[in-house]
Amino acid sequence: MITLSPRKTIPLQLTLLTPVVAIALTLVIGAIIFATLGYHPGEALYQFFVAPISRPDQVANLFVKACPLIIIASGLVFAYRANVWNIGAEGQMILGAMFGG
Known part of the structure; x- marks a missing residue:
């Protein structure tokens, strides 16, 4: 049987790496979805993140x-x-x- 127990302390590496991995996975999965839908992933991500603040x-x-x-x-x-x-x-x-x- 698996027993879950809370950590006493959270390692600094885990604290810093978790958001970075989450953002990277979001971008990769988003690019895969756009490519599957027939859009150029780079252009689609540009329109989402860069175009709204370019002008x-x-x-x-x-x-x-x-x-x-x-x-x-x-x-x-x-x-x-x-x-x-x-x-x-x-x-x-x-x-x-x-x-x-």
């Missing part, structure tokens, strides 16, 4: 789309600090926008 007008559009999500995240901080789980904030924003005009 000032595109940066403005990025902030227009990011600001509502940042406001939602700021509101959710209070719920999470109070140990209340809320998974519907984005949907509430969309419904509020639809019914608010």
Whole structure:
């Protein structure tokens, strides 16, 4: 039988390597998906990560789309600090926008 027990300390290598491996795997899997769909993986990843910040007008559009999500995240901080789980904030924003005009 396998027994799981928490580590007493987390090694520094594991702490530093985990996000790097996660980002690398995300990029590789994303490139595979784009290639499978018939798109050039390099161009698709460029459009996702570099194009939105390459021109000032595109940066403005990025902030227009990011600001509502940042406001939602700021509101959710209070719920999470109070140990209340809320998974519907984005949907509430969309419904509020639809019914608010």
